[in-house]
Amino acid sequence: MHSTSQASHHDHGPSLRQRLAARGLDAVTLLVLPAALFLVLLFIYPFAFGLVLSFEPKAGGSWLANYSRFFADPFLYETIAKTLWLSIPTTLLNLFLAVPIAFRVRLMRNQRILTAILILPITLGTVLVAEGLLNYLGPQGWLNRTLVTFGLASQPLKLLHNYWGVFISLLLTGFPFTFLLTLSYVTGIDPALEQAAATLGAGARQRFRHVYLPLLMPGFAITFCLSFVQAFSVFPSAVLLGAPAGPTRVISIAAYQAAFEEYDYSMASAIAMIMGFVQLAIVVAILASRGLFYRGPASGAKG
Amino acid sequence: MIRDTTIGAKLWATAVWAVVGFFIINLFAMIGTVVVSSFGTRWLGTWLPAGWTTRWYSSAWSEFQLGDVLIVSFQVVGLVVLISGLLGVTAAYALARRDFPGKKLVMLLFLLPLLIPPITFGIPLATVLYQTGLAGTFWGVVAANLVPTVPFVILVMIPFIEQIDPKIEAAARVFGANTFKLFLHVLLPLLLPGILASLLLVLVRTIAMFELTFLVAGPTSQTLVVALYYAVFAAGVRAVQSIDAMAVIYMVTTLIWLLVALRFVNPAQIVTRAKQQPAH
Amino acid sequence: MPIALSKFDEVRLDHVSRDFGSLNALRDVSLTIKRGEFIALLGPSGCGKSTTLNCIAGLLPVTGGSIWLDKTRVDTLKPEERGFGMVFQNYALFPHLNVRQNIGFGLKMRNTPRVEMERKIDEAVALVRLKGQEHKLPGQLSGGQQQRVAIARAIVIEPPLVLMDEPLSNLDAKLRLEMRAEIRRIHNELGATTIYVTHDQDEALSLADRIVVLRDGVIRQVGTPKELYEAPAHLDVADFMGFRNKLKGKVIANDGDGRAVIDVEGATFRGVTRQALPIGAAAFVAIRPDDLMLGEPGINALKATVETIEYRGREFVGTARSAQGADFVFRSHHSIAPGGSIHLTASDDRVLVFADQA
Numbered sequence: 001m002h003s004t005s006q007a008s009h010h011d012h013g014p015s016l017r018q019r020l021a022a023r024g025l026d027a028v029t030l031l032v033l034p035a036a037l038f039l040v041l042l043f044i045y046p047f048a049f050g051l052v053l054s055f056e057p058k059a060g061g062s063w064l065a066n067y068s069r070f071f072a073d074p075f076l077y078e079t080i081a082k083t084l085w086l087s088i089p090t091t092l093l094n095l096f097l098a099v100p101i102a103f104r105v106r107l108m109r110n111q112r113i114l115t116a117i118l119i120l121p122i123t124l125g126t127v128l129v130a131e132g133l134l135n136y137l138g139p140q141g142w143l144n145r146t147l148v149t150f151g152l153a154s155q156p157l158k159l160l161h162n163y164w165g166v167f168i169s170l171l172l173t174g175f176p177f178t179f180l181l182t183l184s185y186v187t188g189i190d191p192a193l194e195q196a197a198a199t200l201g202a203g204a205r206q207r208f209r210h211v212y213l214p215l216l217m218p219g220f221a222i223t224f225c226l227s228f229v230q231a232f233s234v235f236p237s238a239v240l241l242g243a244p245a246g247p248t249r250v251i252s253i254a255a256y257q258a259a260f261e262e263y264d265y266s267m268a269s270a271i272a273m274i275m276g277f278v279q280l281a282i283v284v285a286i287l288a289s290r291g292l293f294y295r296g297p298a299s300g301a302k303g
Numbered sequence: 304m305i306r307d308t309t310i311g312a313k314l315w316a317t318a319v320w321a322v323v324g325f326f327i328i329n330l331f332a333m334i335g336t337v338v339v340s341s342f343g344t345r346w347l348g349t350w351l352p353a354g355w356t357t358r359w360y361s362s363a364w365s366e367f368q369l370g371d372v373l374i375v376s377f378q379v380v381g382l383v384v385l386i387s388g389l390l391g392v393t394a395a396y397a398l399a400r401r402d403f404p405g406k407k408l409v410m411l412l413f414l415l416p417l418l419i420p421p422i423t424f425g426i427p428l429a430t431v432l433y434q435t436g437l438a439g440t441f442w443g444v445v446a447a448n449l450v451p452t453v454p455f456v457i458l459v460m461i462p463f464i465e466q467i468d469p470k471i472e473a474a475a476r477v478f479g480a481n482t483f484k485l486f487l488h489v490l491l492p493l494l495l496p497g498i499l500a501s502l503l504l505v506l507v508r509t510i511a512m513f514e515l516t517f518l519v520a521g522p523t524s525q526t527l528v529v530a531l532y533y534a535v536f537a538a539g540v541r542a543v544q545s546i547d548a549m550a551v552i553y554m555v556t557t558l559i560w561l562l563v564a565l566r567f568v569n570p571a572q573i574v575t576r577a578k579q580q581p582a583h
Numbered sequence: 584m585p586i587a588l589s590k591f592d593e594v595r596l597d598h599v600s601r602d603f604g605s606l607n608a609l610r611d612v613s614l615t616i617k618r619g620e621f622i623a624l625l626g627p628s629g630c631g632k633s634t635t636l637n638c639i640a641g642l643l644p645v646t647g648g649s650i651w652l653d654k655t656r657v658d659t660l661k662p663e664e665r666g667f668g669m670v671f672q673n674y675a676l677f678p679h680l681n682v683r684q685n686i687g688f689g690l691k692m693r694n695t696p697r698v699e700m701e702r703k704i705d706e707a708v709a710l711v712r713l714k715g716q717e718h719k720l721p722g723q724l725s726g727g728q729q730q731r732v733a734i735a736r737a738i739v740i741e742p743p744l745v746l747m748d749e750p751l752s753n754l755d756a757k758l759r760l761e762m763r764a765e766i767r768r769i770h771n772e773l774g775a776t777t778i779y780v781t782h783d784q785d786e787a788l789s790l791a792d793r794i795v796v797l798r799d800g801v802i803r804q805v806g807t808p809k810e811l812y813e814a815p816a817h818l819d820v821a822d823f824m825g826f827r828n829k830l831k832g833k834v835i836a837n838d839g840d841g842r843a844v845i846d847v848e849g850a851t852f853r854g855v856t857r858q859a860l861p862i863g864a865a866a867f868v869a870i871r872p873d874d875l876m877l878g879e880p881g882i883n884a885l886k887a888t889v890e891t892i893e894y895r896g897r898e899f900v901g902t903a904r905s906a907q908g909a910d911f912v913f914r915s916h917h918s919i920a921p922g923g924s925i926h927l928t929a930s931d932d933r934v935l936v937f938a939d940q941a
């Protein structure tokens with residue numbers, strides 16, 4: 001079944017196609033192009049466009065006018081602090097809850113049901129959680145009725161249209177996310193390491209402190225970053241459950257209002273850039289401190 | 304982990320499970336409130352509504368034009384799944400099989416849309432789409448939703464493709480398969496579990512994708528989740544139960560697909576996307 | 584009609600090179616393989632033997648030279664156009680196809696009519712003795728059975744050339760011997776032309792009609808197993824052929840007729856050489872462990888101290904070190920305690936002498 005094409009004596013040097021193939025550039029490599037092009041067009045370009053646009057204020061003035069306006073107007077610059085005041089405590093709380101639970105769940109034989117329940121709020125999304133909490137946390141909702149009935153509160157707690165409404169929704173949607181990431185790191189550690197530590201006389205607390213913690217620190221750092229970035233971009237629940245003109249006027253609300261209520265896309269882009277910059281700054285700070293931790297395989301010598 | 308049987312350890316375990324239990328009870332109670340309310344006639348100051356009815360569903364259906372919204376939602380989701388599958392699987396194949404200069408940069412390009420929250424890149428994206436006139440249209444919504452889903456498919460598929468021994472492809476070639484036959488007879492059957500898993504996850508995520516759709520959708524290109532947001536936002540205009548009925552419809556559409564997806568993927572994969580599962 | 588392999592006269596590698604994008608570079612490899620031959624490409628890992636095979640199969644493009652099947656140039660063809668059969672190191676069976684479908688894959692790609700395809704698969708299944716396993720998936724087969732499927736898949740397409748890339752390296756020792764015999768049986772029954780890559784000299788010696796020894800991408804020696812075993816042309820080939828003891832010494836006599844006398848630490852060894860060795864030049868004496876004998880102290884014996892001794896059933900295998908630090912492997916019929924002194928000699932025709940190339 002071999003071809004019978006007669007010998008063609010072209011020269012013996014490698015062709016351009018062969019030389020490119022040797023560097024990994026051939027027809028297969030080109031398959032990456034459609035997706036890459038699409039993302040350059042709809043992700044990189046908008047970002048670059050937004051960055052440039054943010055330096056071209058709608059009302060004219062200096063190229064930094066949007067940014068100086070943002071940092072001069074308390075109604076605008078305070079959104080950063082308000083967003084951080086929501087996102088950092090909830091992220092930390094989620095992480096502190098997730099770690100001990102992940103260590104317990106790791107022992108479970110059937111984790112699937114629990115993880116399936118926990119992904120419910122993620123799958124349903126922030127809008128539905130906000131809608132549910134509006135009912136559930138209300139003065140006549142089941143939560144307050146329970147608290148009052150059991151005498152845990154003398155009168156219904158005010159949990160809606162303030163800081164706590166958004167806080168609770170960030171716990172509800174953020175915890176499963178943090179937990180599942182933590183769990184994947186915790187289960188990635190070879191149990192033989194802990195057994196080895198135990199044979200060497202380390203108690204449960206020492207095993208956590210001296211074996212797990214150093215190995216898990218990089219994972220926790222990444223988990224914190226991803227969870228934080230999610231919480232920092234809180235939007236629908238801050239509008240629906242919080243006080244979008246007051247304590248929960250987060251930065252995404254400011255960006256949204258600039259774009260879709262004032263139609264000032266230049267200002268909106270500037271706020272989006274600031275939002276991205278703050279996220280980036282926190283993530284870089286966390287990941288830079290990761291250099292202090294052990295980095296390498298967490299599964300023993302096999303790597 | 305080594306099981307500890309001291310009193311302290313047991314108390315600690317109990318405390319941990321109590322927190323989990325508390326979380327799950329509140330979660331189900333929150334969902335339960337919505338479902339109960341959507342079937343209730345009048346519900347004020349009592350544990351349960353005064354009576355039961357299904358009329359909120361028919362009123363929600365007509366008030367919110369749910370028929371149209373659902374059709375748009377399914378069209379958007381269907382196209383997003385199809386296109387992100389095509390773009391994602393081909394790109395993942397190239398990235399899994401080839402090393403080329405600038406590969407790290409390309410990987411970063413595919414990682415960023417997953418790391419950066421949609422609202423952050425959604426505002427510049429919406430700005431560009433408004434400038435080009437795509438915003439507000441059906442295709443604008445599809446394009447915006449593809450920005451995170453294409454990288455998602457790529458990152459899920461790369462480990463799937465990497466675990467297929469390149470020798471198997473070499474064998475197919477040696478035994479006479481051209482590129483098309485190789486894909487049809489060898490790659491497609493081997494990758495099917497991975498493709499199915501990643502596309503189901505894309506489907507679930509796209510149904511629930513609020514921010515991007517919200518930023519670029521117009522009145523005729525809204526998906527269900529955005530319609531739900533507007534309904535909740537303008538609460539007071541409509542009966543609460545009507546909105547709750549709509550929320551239940553949304554939950555059902557999401558959960559059906561979630562249940563289908565859970566047959567094929569580990570639930571944790573919805574969050575930790577890079578986790579691979581073997582094809583066999 | 585039973586499986587009948589394509590008719591052709593020879594496969595010719597003409598100055599084949601592969602010199603970038605790969606660590607296993609090939610330099611100027613020329614080789615002619617006649618129809619019906621069983622050729623083994625032998626060498627240590629990284630010597631270029633698998634690169635050669637992949638170039639013939641078309642999985643790696645050659646960067647210089649050409650490959651010919653009689654008058655047809657094949658190195659410019661895609662792998663799927665060459666029509667060779669190949670057995671991969673880890674078999675590379677299609678995990679989603681059962682035994683029959685795996686074997687029939689090549690026929691299906693060729694759009695072979697159904698009846699003919701079924702018949703040929705049946706014959707191949709019978710040839711590799713896999714009756715009854717035909718509907719299992721590769722994952723349900725043992726290593727030896729997977730190996731048989733891989734061989735059947737390669738021969739069922741009736742290729743002019745069957746390429747085998749270390750096909751036995753994943754099997755345990757017992758199965759390896761069994762499959763070795765099977766491969767030779769199938770080769771003989773079909774009258775196939777086979778190129779077989781291995782790093783195991785035993786495999787090459789027992790299977791091949793001719794052995795090609797490669798090192799650093801260059802052919803070092805081509806010959807029949809007997810030629811290579813008895814008269815390796817270079818020190819490294821000798822090493823590969825089991826001359827594990829290599830002692831550095833000085834030429835003290837050379838009769839110019841293929842015999843030289845070498846002084847190693849005061850002991851003299853006489854051996855066969857095919858190289859011109861001037862008196863006084865540095866040279867290596869190569870001796871197989873089997874041929875190193877324990878002797879009495881004397882002018883020809885090299886004194887050494889036993890370091891380890893292992894019981895191997897029929898005999899003992901020991902290592903020893905000379906006063907100047909040369910290491911030996913030797914065999915003995917009785918145990919010698921480590922630390923004991925021994926005197927090693929070898930008969931003249933069992934010693935090879937090579938010039939010191941380093």
